[in-house]
Amino acid sequence: MVTKSKLKMALAADKGVDYKKLHLKKKEKIARKGKAKKHGGEVEPTNGKKVEEEWEDVEEESNDEGVELDEEESGSEEEVDGPMKIDFAGIDESDSDSSAGENDQNNEESDDEDEEDIPMSDLEDLDEEEKEDIIPHQRLTINNTVALTAALKRIALPISKLPFSEHQSVTTSEPVSIPDVSDDLNRELAFYAQSLSAVQEARKSLKAEGVPFTRPTDYFAEMVKADEHMAKIKAKLIDEAASKKASAEARKQRELKKFGKQVQVAKIQERDKERKQTMEKIKVLKRKRQGADTETTNEADMFDVAVDDEIKDSKASRKDRQGPNKRQKKDEKFGFGGKKRFKKSGDAMSSGDLRGFSSKKMKGGAKQRPGKARRAGKR
């Protein structure tokens, strides 16, 4: 019924526009409208006919205007344009059973989610404590599964058909589960394990395909991190190790110091104890002697050697004691003895020393410094 130029017809065919169907649809619509109006009453049948005529006119006009209008309409009404539409149809047919099932599930899921979501207006009535637990969702959930799968189909590489060396991607068989994301160590360990397993798998299949994997030791090329960067990292590592060592040393020293103090205290206590003991012994001796005073004629007794004897076995004399000789050490360090006066003044030895003299210098044999102009010229 519609006669048009070949180009336009071709375009229409491409768009999948069926003029007959369109026309039929429109007629149906009009008929329905007419019926509705009749049911509403008060509208004369002639009026309905008029409407119909008008509609037809409009239709004719739109058809004459060409396909551009149609194109716009379809663009605005649907999300996808011509070629896309074809894609969709194919895809939907290809996995209609699976996608349909998924769709239904997804819709249900999104409905559930919507029920769980709490609008912001309700939130204000809640207590502060309750508010903390709830994550308010203002946004609408958009998860257009069909469009997503279509987009994926459009761009996806046929991984199953390609040789492994073409894509080099490995997907784990089990999803990696990380119970606590803020637990740094375990999280990183999980990442590491995932990558390691992937490497092992990839290495096997690459070797099977005969792709060079390991870099030979004599292959040098530009690296991601330049040498300066690596040097920096190395310096940092060394620095870290050194500081660690230093801190360990310092801690050790501190502990030693603490221990040294304990030793000193113990020594002082011991000394006090010894002193007390000697005093006691002397007292005991005195008491012994009081009875038989005049009878003793022994010289040793006269000079109270008994006391010495008594004490000797308990305490070593001062000279025998070994230990740090403070004075000697200090003398070694700072010097001691001899006169300090005239140390720097000349004497027979120093004036006899002729090492510093040279006859050349005395005669002015040394080369004279060239003049300024000559020096400048040389440069």
Add this chain to the structure above:
Amino acid sequence: MASVYKSLSKTNGHEKEGPANGVKKNKQRVLILSSRGITYRHRHLLNDIASLLPHSRKDAKLDTKSKLYQLNELAELYNCNNVFFFEARKGKDLYLWMSKAPNGPTVKMHMQNLHTMEELHFTGNCLKGSRPILSFDASFDKEPHLRVIKELFLHIFGVPKGARKAKPFIDHVMGFTLADGKIWIRNYQINETEPSKAATSDPAKAAPKEKGKGGKGRETEVSLVEIGPRFVLTPIVIQEGSFGGPIIYENKEFVSPNQVRSEIRLKKAGRYNARAEQGIERLAKKGELGLRTSGGGKMKRDELDTAELFA
């Protein structure tokens, strides 16, 4: 007329492409660029990524943030079919756009916890432009939007086989893991070590025959050393077209950093408000008890008040 011709020729081309798709080769080129207003860390990260991807083309910063569709033309100009675009907002937030250039889809993600190679001080290193092994978490296959994202990662981070500047050996692996609704990305060096001689001295005596067979009798040990960079991505939106078209996925759990900041600010303001309210309440209470000189009710006079007694 031109538009008519174009649409016709396009459809013809489409039909021709159909059968050729069967033996599609993995041919990718990535346009890497950023918007204006990125910080130095963002820039360093961009450079790190560019150095890892030999099939990339780095371009100058894009001037606009609203007309991102210009990127399509730019990609066409450089013969790129992928776009990797950093969008910085407010000099602190970084958004990553990944797109298949002419027809989409586009993924927009929020980037957090980014650490560049330089600041991480990892000892790992790899050849510049060697092809990585991509390791994906199985949870990427669970949902359609994640599958789209995975495919984009595969195209952008996977170096195609014949890339011009690619090196022939494989010495690093990139890990993409899904945890807590975010995508965590790591980069490791593959470190192959021959098993130490002390450990193998005994079997070496026992297995000279094996050596004769293939020389691969001993398994080399594989370990990984991290190279960097590190970052975490939160998917926000997927668009059907390339920097345009309808939104086909939106992550409702994503909270924008602006909202987070404003909430923190509001919380702080709330503290002041509560204190101010307390002050007013206290004044009112005092007024009721008649302890204020002006305003409020008067104090009740007791019978035993001194003023009553000695009036």
